Amino acid sequence: MTSTRTARADNLLTDNPELYEARFPDPVRLAGRWTEDCLRRHGAGPRVLDVGCGTGRDAAHLHGAGRRVTGADLSEAMLAHARTHHPGPDYVSADLHGFDLGQGVFDALVCLDSALLYCHTNDQLDGFLSSCRRALTAGGLLVAEMRNGAYFLGRTDLLGTPTAGEFAWRGTVHRSTTTLTVDRAAQLLRRTRVWTAGDGSEPVEQRSAWRLLFPQELRRLLTAHGFEVLELHDGPGPRTEPPWREGLLPGRTADADRLHVVARLTGTATAPS
Numbered sequence: 001m002t003s004t005r006t007a008r009a010d011n012l013l014t015d016n017p018e019l020y021e022a023r024f025p026d027p028v029r030l031a032g033r034w035t036e037d038c039l040r041r042h043g044a045g046p047r048v049l050d051v052g053c054g055t056g057r058d059a060a061h062l063h064g065a066g067r068r069v070t071g072a073d074l075s076e077a078m079l080a081h082a083r084t085h086h087p088g089p090d091y092v093s094a095d096l097h098g099f100d101l102g103q104g105v106f107d108a109l110v111c112l113d114s115a116l117l118y119c120h121t122n123d124q125l126d127g128f129l130s131s132c133r134r135a136l137t138a139g140g141l142l143v144a145e146m147r148n149g150a151y152f153l154g155r156t157d158l159l160g161t162p163t164a165g166e167f168a169w170r171g172t173v174h175r176s177t178t179t180l181t182v183d184r185a186a187q188l189l190r191r192t193r194v195w196t197a198g199d200g201s202e203p204v205e206q207r208s209a210w211r212l213l214f215p216q217e218l219r220r221l222l223t224a225h226g227f228e229v230l231e232l233h234d235g236p237g238p239r240t241e242p243p244w245r246e247g248l249l250p251g252r253t254a255d256a257d258r259l260h261v262v263a264r265l266t267g268t269a270t271a272p273s
């Protein structure tokens, strides 16, 4: 019999890294390869920090490409998984809202799959960019890939109606019902997802939210923190349809549901640090 009770979990997927990789497979390391391509095209040096590194698979890919990589995340479960399953990089605990891993010690900082959007408030965004500025050497690169807030201007196809999904992991079918809503005043995309597993366990409700950042807002923020925006576009990228492949160059539009940014630390910040 199915229970009607629902257990709360902060984030089922980040608490279960293996489940995360099963739910969001990237067998050909598209995200890592896209990132390495950005780093190479803009001549980044070898020292890379992957903030919000998750399971470590992108950090390990960059390590395999010859870079000296540090992966940072706030989830101990993710860090433990990364150390065991994606060795090579150093893995450290750090909060992307404000971290200090040394001054001028990285040539590039990467932040993939909307990790940056866990900065919900303006203060958290300032904290993140100030930390990036401290961590990067002069001329260092910031490469980030995330949802595009602008996609939700005038489009409601992803909102309101619950969508069902399912996938099998270790012989158990996991089903999810996901509802996305927009909190306009806070500029947050809120997600409620209820998981049920075919093993008779209690349903789990997970709530999370992402900041809805708009392309021009991101440009303004980066400039205020001393970055020059080199690329800002909606694809091709590792999570676009069709996806990025070797040799494809960045597009010129910023309208679709993913946003990709490459920026170089060149100047003085006018924003709070």
Ligand SMILES: C[S@@+](CC[C@H](N)C(=O)[O-])C[C@H]1O[C@@H](n2cnc3c(N)ncnc32)[C@H](O)[C@@H]1O
Binding pocket: 014, 031, 051, 052, 053, 054, 055, 058, 072, 073, 074, 075, 078, 094, 095, 096, 097, 111, 112, 113, 114, 115, 118
């Ligand atoms: C959607 S996952 C992306 C993981 C990885 N970058 C990838 O592309 O597979 C977001 C990651 O951000 C981490 N995260 C969320 N809030 C964070 C914070 N305040 N500081 C550091 N990491 C955070 C989560 O633990 C999770 O691993």
